[in-house]
Every structure is written in C-alpha cells, then in structure tokens.
Amino acid sequence: MLNTKALAASASAAKVYVEDVFSTYLYTGNGSTQTITNGIDLSGEGGLVWIKKRNEADPHQLQDTVRGVNKFLSTTNTNGEQLFGTDALTSFNADGFSLGADTTTAQVNQGGKTYVSWTFRQAEKFFDIVTYTGDGTSNRTLSHSLGSVPGCIFLKRTDSTGSWFVYHRSTGNSSSLRLNETSAVSNNTDIWASFTPTSTEFKVSTAVINASGATYVAYLFAHDAGGFGEDSGQNVISCGSFTTDALGDATVTLGWEPQWVLIKNTSTSESWKLVDIMRGFPNNGRGFDDNRLNPNSSDAEATGTRIGYPTASGFFVYEQLSSNNYIYIAIRRGPMKTPTDATKVFYANSVPQADNTDSTNVPFPPDLVNTFSRNGTDRTVGYNLFTFVDRLRGLGTPSNTFSASAPYLISSSTGAENSINQSYVQLKADGQNITRGSGWNSSSFGNYIFYFMRRAPGFFDIVAYTGTGIVRTVAHNLGAVPELMIVKRRNGIEGWQVYSGPTEPNNCLELNTTTQAIDRTGTAERWSSAPTSTDINLATHGSVNGSGDTYIAYLFASCPGVSKVGSYTGTGSTLNIDCGFTNGARFVLIKRTDGAGGWYVWDTARGISSGNDPYLRLNLTSAEVTTDDFLDPLASGFTVPGAAPGELNTNGGQYIFLAIA
Numbered sequence: 001m002l003n004t005k006a007l008a009a010s011a012s013a014a015k016v017y018v019e020d021v022f023s024t025y026l027y028t029g030n031g032s033t034q035t036i037t038n039g040i041d042l043s044g045e046g047g048l049v050w051i052k053k054r055n056e057a058d059p060h061q062l063q064d065t066v067r068g069v070n071k072f073l074s075t076t077n078t079n080g081e082q083l084f085g086t087d088a089l090t091s092f093n094a095d096g097f098s099l100g101a102d103t104t105t106a107q108v109n110q111g112g113k114t115y116v117s118w119t120f121r122q123a124e125k126f127f128d129i130v131t132y133t134g135d136g137t138s139n140r141t142l143s144h145s146l147g148s149v150p151g152c153i154f155l156k157r158t159d160s161t162g163s164w165f166v167y168h169r170s171t172g173n174s175s176s177l178r179l180n181e182t183s184a185v186s187n188n189t190d191i192w193a194s195f196t197p198t199s200t201e202f203k204v205s206t207a208v209i210n211a212s213g214a215t216y217v218a219y220l221f222a223h224d225a226g227g228f229g230e231d232s233g234q235n236v237i238s239c240g241s242f243t244t245d246a247l248g249d250a251t252v253t254l255g256w257e258p259q260w261v262l263i264k265n266t267s268t269s270e271s272w273k274l275v276d277i278m279r280g281f282p283n284n285g286r287g288f289d290d291n292r293l294n295p296n297s298s299d300a301e302a303t304g305t306r307i308g309y310p311t312a313s314g315f316f317v318y319e320q321l322s323s324n325n326y327i328y329i330a331i332r333r334g335p336m337k338t339p340t341d342a343t344k345v346f347y348a349n350s351v352p353q354a355d356n357t358d359s360t361n362v363p364f365p366p367d368l369v370n371t372f373s374r375n376g377t378d379r380t381v382g383y384n385l386f387t388f389v390d391r392l393r394g395l396g397t398p399s400n401t402f403s404a405s406a407p408y409l410i411s412s413s414t415g416a417e418n419s420i421n422q423s424y425v426q427l428k429a430d431g432q433n434i435t436r437g438s439g440w441n442s443s444s445f446g447n448y449i450f451y452f453m454r455r456a457p458g459f460f461d462i463v464a465y466t467g468t469g470i471v472r473t474v475a476h477n478l479g480a481v482p483e484l485m486i487v488k489r490r491n492g493i494e495g496w497q498v499y500s501g502p503t504e505p506n507n508c509l510e511l512n513t514t515t516q517a518i519d520r521t522g523t524a525e526r527w528s529s530a531p532t533s534t535d536i537n538l539a540t541h542g543s544v545n546g547s548g549d550t551y552i553a554y555l556f557a558s559c560p561g562v563s564k565v566g567s568y569t570g571t572g573s574t575l576n577i578d579c580g581f582t583n584g585a586r587f588v589l590i591k592r593t594d595g596a597g598g599w600y601v602w603d604t605a606r607g608i609s610s611g612n613d614p615y616l617r618l619n620l621t622s623a624e625v626t627t628d629d630f631l632d633p634l635a636s637g638f639t640v641p642g643a644a645p646g647e648l649n650t651n652g653g654q655y656i657f658l659a660i661a
C-alpha cells in the first residue's frame with residue numbers, strides 16, 4: 001500500500017531556497033509568443049507574476065494562478081480585474097510562464113519594448129494567495145496557508161473598483177496604506193478589524209473589504225520566518241521599518257544581502273519605490289543613481305533618482321526625506337544553494353568579435369564579467385586590457401530609452417575605477433546575455449575572451465564596501481572561509497591586494513605585479529587576521545581600508561566538483577594537480593608565491609590541450625601567448641609539464657592556483 005503519510009513527510013522535509021520561490025527576470029517583448037523560463041514552478045505550486053514595461057509608461061500588471069490566466073490587476077489604479085483576451089499571459093508553467101502576441105493590451109509583450117517580471121511562488125514562510133467572496137459580516141476571519149505570521153498583506157477587490165489596501169506589521173492593525181496611492185499611513189480601524197494576523201488567519205471588516213457578494217484577492221508576505229536553506233532555518237523575506245536621520249539616511253540590517261526592495265514613506269505623501277539588482281541597484285557608494293519603478297505609477301523606469309544600495313548584511317538608504325518613517329519588504333539575494341555543476345556558475349566565451357554583438361548562451365545571470373582582447377595591438381585603453389565589471393558596481397542595462405556606463409577596473413593597473421561614455425559591457429534584456437559596444441568588442445582589436453561568473457555559496461562572492469581607516473570586519477555571503485581574496489580600491493590609485501590561504505594572513509600578493517608574497521606587518525598590514533566564513537578582517541592600510549574610500553572584493557573558495565583554490569610545490573618535472581574534478585579544469589589561474597612570477601590564465605574556450613595552449617597574464621597588457629606548452633589537461637584537474645618555466649614549476653618553488661571545473 002502506498003504510504004501517503006511518508007510521502008507527505010518526505011516532501012515537507014525537502015529543502016527550499018530563495019531561487020525556488022522568487023525570480024526577477026528581464027526580457028524584451030517580441031509581439032509574438034515567448035516563454036519566460038525563470039525556474040519557478042507556477043503550475044505545480046501556484047503563485048503571482050508581476051510585470052511592468054520599463055521603457056514606456058504603462059500600468060503594472062499582476063496575474064496569479066488562483067484567479068487564472070488573462071485576469072490582470074494593476075497596482076497603478078483602482079480598477080477591478082481586467083480580462084485581456086487570450087494572448088497576453090497565456091500559461092503558468094513548471095519553470096516560469098508563457099506570453100502570447102499581446103495584441104489586445106500591448107502591456108506585457110509588445111515588440112521591441114523592455115519588461116521586468118517578478119515571480120512569487122506560493123510557499124510556506126514566503127508568500128501566499130487568498131481569494132474570498134465578501135459576506136458583509138463584521139470582523140470576518142479568513143484562513144491562510146503562509147505557515148507563519150504575515151509581515152505584509154496587499155488586498156484588492158477584484159469584481160469592481162477599489163483601492164489596494166496594505167497591512168504592514170510596522171504600522172499595526174489599526175492603520176493601512178494604499179499601494180495605488182502616495183498617501184501616508186492612515187488610521188483605519190474598519191480595515192483589519194484591529195486584529196493582528198496570526199500564522200493561520202487574518203481578519204477583515206465589513207464596509208470596505210468584505211462587501212456582500214464582492215470578490216477579493218489578498219497577497220500575503222512572510223517576515224523573518226526561516227524555513228529556507230541547507231538547515232531550513234534561514235530567512236528569505238523581511239518586512240520591517242526604518243527612520244531616516246537628519247540627512248535622510250538609514251542603515252537597515254537584515255542579516256543577508258537583498259536582491260529586491262520595496263519601500264514606502266509612512267510619515268508623509270510619497271511614492272512607493274521598488275528596486276532590484278537585475279535592473280540596477282548597485283553598491284557604488286553614496287551619490288549614485290538607482291533604476292526605480294513606482295507601483296503606484298505607470299511611469300517608465302526612472303534612472304535619475306537615488307534610493308540607496310545593498311550591503312552584505314542589508315541595505316543603506318540615503319537622501320530620502322529626513323526624519324521620516326518608512327516601511328519595507330526585502331527579499332534575499334540568491335542563489336542560496338551550493339552549486340554542484342560548474343557550468344551553472346562559470347562560463348567562458350571566445351569567438352571572433354564584430355561591433356555591437358552579443359555573448360550568447362550564458363547559462364545564468366552573471367555577477368562578474370572579465371574581458372580581454374586576445375590579439376589586439378593597441379593596449380593603451382581599458383577595453384583592450386583584462387577588465388573586471390560586476391553587478392554590485394553596476395552592469396549597464398540598455399533599453400530603447402536609456403543605457404548606463406559600466407564601471408570597470410583593470411587587473412594590470414593601479415588606477416582608479418573608470419567608466420566610459422558608452423556601455424561597452426551591458427546586460428541584455430533577459431539579464432543574462434551580454435552586449436559589447438563599439439569599443440570593447442571592436443573588430444579592429446581581434447578576438448576576445450569573456451569570463452562570466454555567478455555568485456554562489458561555497459564558490460564565489462563579491463563584496464563592495466567603504467573603508468573606515470580602523471581595524472574592522474566586513475560581512476560576506478560566501479558561506480565558507482575565503483581561500484582567495486582579490487581586493488581593489490575603486491576611488492584612487494592603489495595596487496590590487498590578494499590574500500591566499502596558503503601564504504598566511506600577514507602575507508600579501510598584488511595582482512598587478514609579479515612580486516612574491518610579502519609579509520606585511522605594522523602599518524603595512526592588509527589583513528588583521530584570516531577571514532572567516534562570515535567576515536573579512538581588515539587592517540588599516542589604504543589599499544584595503546582607507547577612511548571614506550570605496551573598495552570591491554572578489555572572494556573564492558573550494559567547492560567540491562566546481563572549484564579548487566590550492567597550492568603546490570614545484571618539482572621541475574611533470575606535475576599532476578588533483579582538484580577533485582571528473583572532466584578536467586575549464587579555467588586555471590597560477591601564481592608563484594616564493595619568487596617573482598606572473599598571474600597566468602588558461603581556459604578551455606581558447607584551448608587546454610597536450611600541445612601549445614594560449615595563456616594570458618593578468619599583470620601584463622600584452623596579448624596572449626600561443627607558442628608554449630605550459631599546461632596540459634587532466635581529468636581530475638590539470639597538469640603542469642616539466643618544461644614549464646620557473647614561474648610555474650621549478651623544483652621547490654611554491655605556487656597557488658584557482659581552478660574551475
């Protein structure tokens with residue numbers, strides 16, 4: 001006999017991660033049909049799809065699996081549910097949703113227009129949907145399946161006009177906000193029946209949100225309820241509040257880095273403001289713009305406004321109205337799941353380039369893009385040198401009406417962060433493919449190599465921070481002890497500082513030089529102690545922690561079957577480096593630490609074979625070398641031949657490496 005109880009228990013014990021329940025997905029309308037594959041199971045689990053046209057004024061459109069396809073509500077107005085024919089959002093799928101030609105509305109798939117979609121899957125301790133028909137009774141009790149106390153509720157009448165009433169735990173059960181309005185919080189004892197929601201129910205009053213025969217939908221958001229991650233105890237959504245200081249600033253601590261933040265001023269009239277990391281919510285320090293949308297407005301995406309930026313443990317808000325109270329909903333950045341397949345977090349692409357072409361088939365939304373002209377002759381400009389462009393500092397996001405420059409750093413240079421007046425590296429509308437403009441992939445500079453990496457627990461993380469000039473810790477989300485850290489000051493001239501586990505905490509390398517590991521002590525010390533699984537420990541040197549200076553840190557760890565940070569001692573003869581891989585390394589970085597040596601890089605996109613292998617050196621501006629056989633393939637990792645020079649394999653020499661499967 002089938003043991004249904006056992007099956008149910010097994011299902012309930014399954015681990016769930018934020019990437020299973022939430023997605024921000026960017027796309028371009030095609031005026032035909034297209035399928036949005038975002039990995040969210042809507043057909044099996046149910047949920048909400050929220051779509052907004054970015055480059056033109058059009059209402060926000062919300063559709064959920066409970067009410068069914070082609071039944072839209074808009075947070076922009078008080079309209080009841082709209083039936084948009086059969087060719088708008090046409091189906092909810094096991095891994096996303098499908099769109100039709102959108103001939104009736106032209107609001108979710110109009111040809112050539114850019115869109116953002118936010119998908120919320122129904123899941124305990126994250127999000128739930130409740131529909132009901134009003135019965136006219138007072139203080140009516142409604143059940144929900146959130147499995148925790150709601151932190152926020154959006155409630156809307158669907159059969160006729162009516163405001164979007166918002167309950168938020170920070171404003172209480174006798175107050176409400178309107179999602180479709182700019183108004184401050186108001187006292188309304190007749191909305192939520194002066195009842196604080198519980199883990200199983202909430203209440204509605206008679207007149208406004210329980211009219212007899214009227215139909216309603218409620219979207220429920222959890223707050224710090226745990227239930228996610230490897231131990232099923234991590235939070236992925238928080239509903240809280242903050243008060244700005246006299247400058248309009250506030251620091252919000254979540255314990256994790258957000259990817260999506262919605263805020264609302266509750267003290268006075270002001271629009272709701274919605275930002276996410278896919279459209280542009282970078283940590284560029286104070287004074288940079290965010291790409292903002294307003295749920296209460298049909299306006300196109302605004303790029304000239306400032307809200308704040310994410311941090312490794314929350315977000316910082318600045319230049320808002322001073323001494324005002326705000327509420328927020330924040331969703332954790334993913335992925336939370338430790339990768340087991342390196343192709344989901346690292347991709348290399350090297351093909352002949354022509355102006356304004358794309359790197360296609362990137363199998364994930366990248367957080368870091370490295371690029372280098374392989375055989376170009378003009379090495380005096382940034383786009384021909386080995387560059388670092390990342391999402392935290394801002395990847396340009398082109399559309400029909402705007403584009404943004406991508407700040408870049410050069411591995412061979414001590415120079416400050418630079419950006420250029422056209423977006424040489426930009427995220428395409430799907431958030432994954434990359435456009436290179438007429439400089440960074442110019443056909444006059446030959447072939448390019450591009451490396452794409454995604455932040456993931458145990459593999460790779462990026463931290464942007466501002467220095468304090470005093471010994472301090474900086475939180476990270478690597479979920480493991482960093483074994484390799486690459487740090488660069490962004491706003492001034494400083495060398496690239498590299499920490500590697502094998503060289504001990506006081507030792508330091510520089511990515512832009514061939515110098516051996518140097519024992520830095522006293523005022524020259526870079527690291528106050530070795531990093532931990534939660535923090536970077538910084539000394540006071542200006543290259544890593546100058547007061548008021550801005551920095552970026554790239555953190556790597558050994559992830560079984562995915563990456564290996566390690567060291568070896570040279571023998572002067574053939575040396576096999578076992579990384580625990582099964583199909584060899586696709587990327588290898590090697591640096592000698594006890595003597596001078598360049599930062600050598602190989603990859604399978606350009607070729608790792610038993611013969612000559614092209615290599616680049618991150619500390620140089622020269623083109624790749626193709627005439628040497630300094631690295632050979634090995635199923636478990638890579639092989640350093642005995643013929644390799646002392647920079648790679650001399651008897652007794654000490655070396656560090658980063659390999660990615």
